[in-house]
Amino acid sequence: MVKVPKQVDHAARRAEIAEALTRLTATRGLEGVSLRHVAAEAGMSMGLVQHYFKTKDEMLLFAVERRSQVYEERLKARLEAGELPSTPKAILRAIMIEILPLDERTRGDWLMGVAFFIRAISDPSFAAAYSEGVPQLFALFAVLIRQGQEAGDVDKSADPEHESAILWALADSQGTNIVMKHRTPAECLSTVDYHLDRLFGAGSASAG
Amino acid sequence: MVKVPKQVDHAARRAEIAEALTRLTATRGLEGVSLRHVAAEAGMSMGLVQHYFKTKDEMLLFAVERRSQVYEERLKARLEAGELPSTPKAILRAIMIEILPLDERTRGDWLMGVAFFIRAISDPSFAAAYSEGVPQLFALFAVLIRQGQEAGDVDKSADPEHESAILWALADSQGTNIVMKHRTPAECLSTVDYHLDRLFGAGSASAG
DNA sequence: TCGTTTACAATGCGATCGCATCGTAATAGC
DNA sequence: GCTATTACGATGCGATCGCATTGTAAACGA
Numbered sequence: 001m002v003k004v005p006k007q008v009d010h011a012a013r014r015a016e017i018a019e020a021l022t023r024l025t026a027t028r029g030l031e032g033v034s035l036r037h038v039a040a041e042a043g044m045s046m047g048l049v050q051h052y053f054k055t056k057d058e059m060l061l062f063a064v065e066r067r068s069q070v071y072e073e074r075l076k077a078r079l080e081a082g083e084l085p086s087t088p089k090a091i092l093r094a095i096m097i098e099i100l101p102l103d104e105r106t107r108g109d110w111l112m113g114v115a116f117f118i119r120a121i122s123d124p125s126f127a128a129a130y131s132e133g134v135p136q137l138f139a140l141f142a143v144l145i146r147q148g149q150e151a152g153d154v155d156k157s158a159d160p161e162h163e164s165a166i167l168w169a170l171a172d173s174q175g176t177n178i179v180m181k182h183r184t185p186a187e188c189l190s191t192v193d194y195h196l197d198r199l200f201g202a203g204s205a206s207a208g
Numbered sequence: 209m210v211k212v213p214k215q216v217d218h219a220a221r222r223a224e225i226a227e228a229l230t231r232l233t234a235t236r237g238l239e240g241v242s243l244r245h246v247a248a249e250a251g252m253s254m255g256l257v258q259h260y261f262k263t264k265d266e267m268l269l270f271a272v273e274r275r276s277q278v279y280e281e282r283l284k285a286r287l288e289a290g291e292l293p294s295t296p297k298a299i300l301r302a303i304m305i306e307i308l309p310l311d312e313r314t315r316g317d318w319l320m321g322v323a324f325f326i327r328a329i330s331d332p333s334f335a336a337a338y339s340e341g342v343p344q345l346f347a348l349f350a351v352l353i354r355q356g357q358e359a360g361d362v363d364k365s366a367d368p369e370h371e372s373a374i375l376w377a378l379a380d381s382q383g384t385n386i387v388m389k390h391r392t393p394a395e396c397l398s399t400v401d402y403h404l405d406r407l408f409g410a411g412s413a414s415a416g
Numbered sequence: 417t418c419g420t421t422t423a424c425a426a427t428g429c430g431a432t433c434g435c436a437t438c439g440t441a442a443t444a445g446c
Numbered sequence: 447g448c449t450a451t452t453a454c455g456a457t458g459c460g461a462t463c464g465c466a467t468t469g470t471a472a473a474c475g476a
Contacts, residue, residue, distance in 0.1 A: 008452085008453065027330070028329075028330050029326050029327065029329045029330050031239070031326070032330065034432075034433060034434080035434065035435085036432085036433085045455050045456080047453095047455050047456070048454055048455075050434095050436090051452090051453065051454065054435095055434080055435080056433095111329060114322075114326060117322070117384070118237050118238065118239070118322060118323060118326060119239070121236075121237045121319060121388075122235070122236050122237050122240065127388065130388070131388065131390060158406075162399045162402040165381075165382075165385075165391070165396075165399045166374070166403060168381060169374075169377045169378045169380065169381030169382060170374060172381040172384060173373075173377030173380040173381050174373075174377060176325070176380060177373075179329070180325065180328065180329075180335065180338070182342060187373075188373075191373045191374065194367060194370040195370070195374060198366075216422085216423065221423095242462075242463060242464080243463085243464065243465085244462085244463085244464095252425095253425050253426075254426090255423095255424060255425050255426070255427095256423075256424050256425075258424095258464095258465075258466090259422090262465095264463095264464060264465090
């Protein structure tokens with residue numbers, strides 16, 4: 001009944017594997033990701049990976065869920081740290097920056113998201129995991145835009161729902177553009193700022 | 209030297225295969241697409257598929273290039289047919305509608321594009337094929353927005369480059385949303401119209 | 417008619433996949 | 447020390463992959 005032979009940080013091991021997976025996905029896409037590859041990248045035997053994840057799908061699901069958790073926590077920490085003016089506009093900008101794959105590290109995260117999207121097309125359980133965070137982000141966008149309207153920064157005629165969709169579109173597509181090197185991170189950021197400046201007044205907190 | 213034994217419409221055969229590939233991609237994602245599957249979907253033997261495409265990659269490349277050609281021709285035909293007012297706004301709307309995966313048929317095309325994007329990450333030749341049409345579309349968007357500015361419909365302070373990027377982002381992301389069923393085609397179209405109405409004056413040709 | 421070229425089918429090969437199985441070392445409770 | 451449980455390695459299996467090879471039927475030029 002009582003079972004604690006050999007203590008190993010299970011969560012840490014799984015995290016190690018998830019990060020190896022992310023690294024691999026960043027460089028080779030999801031097609032090139034096999035259990036053997038992940039194991040090699042993580043410096044483990046394949047049996048060990050199997051020990052922590054019963055199936056490949058379980059590993060993949062863990063990785064995405066972990067990813068969205070990390071994003072959420074990072075954003076929350078940043079907001080609570082108060083290191084930026086807490087105007088709706090500044091918060092929106094912070095979210096965009098957090099989401100966009102601006103460096104090599106987040107590039108892997110982004111690509112894993114895309115790879116997941118592909119998989120989610122035909123697999124409902126993946127679709128659920130993928131869709132999880134999106135509506136919340138939509139809602140948050142809308143709330144912030146409404147706050148902007150109440151503060152008089154955003155035009156009253158703007159529709160928060162549509163504007164949220166546009167913001168999400170901007171993040172989504174700019175991410176793709178960066179990953180595909182159609183546009184540089186600087187260009188994409190510039191477009192984001194341009195849009196935020198037009199949506200909000202050009203005043204206050206456009207620079208983070 | 210002269211060689212014309214047995215006449216078979218080579219182009220038509222390749223098109224058949226490409227469409228079988230598209231159909232498969234729509235239902236199973238690109239992961240589930242093998243030469244055998246495509247052959248079965250097309251009602252051919254695998255050897256026949258190999259006869260028309262020396263490698264799998266050649267088949268995939270043909271399919272995307274064909275896809276972008278079809279889009280281009282459809283759009284050109286639509287514009288030349290003069291079935292819509294040729295204002296910049298109306299043209300932009302037509303392009304958006306052409307691009308978005310509003311029905312099951314175009315859904316497959318869209319998914320193939322996404323699948324290609326994944327592949328393009330690690331394969332330069334795929335990246336080239338993928339990137340081909342994008343800059344042209346960007347440029348076209350910018351031209352149309354400039355025309356709108358000259359006609360006095362679009363605010364002079366708007367930046368055509370940034371606005372083009374936003375329009376592209378809108379198309380890109382709304383397509384993803386439709387495919388993932390986060391939003392309905394109607395919702396997405398509504399957002400597109402909302403944005404175009406705000407970019408241009410709300411007047412003239414908002415209904416196609 | 418004969419030879420060449422093409423259209424298409426069938427099959428086989430090596431590689432790789434996810435996963436199951438088995439073996440071993442180490443640590444816990446008893 | 448004995449046993450149970452876990453951590454981890456190694457290997458094998460069946461399926462599937464892309465691709466190469468081979469065989470056959472048909473249509474052309476000569």
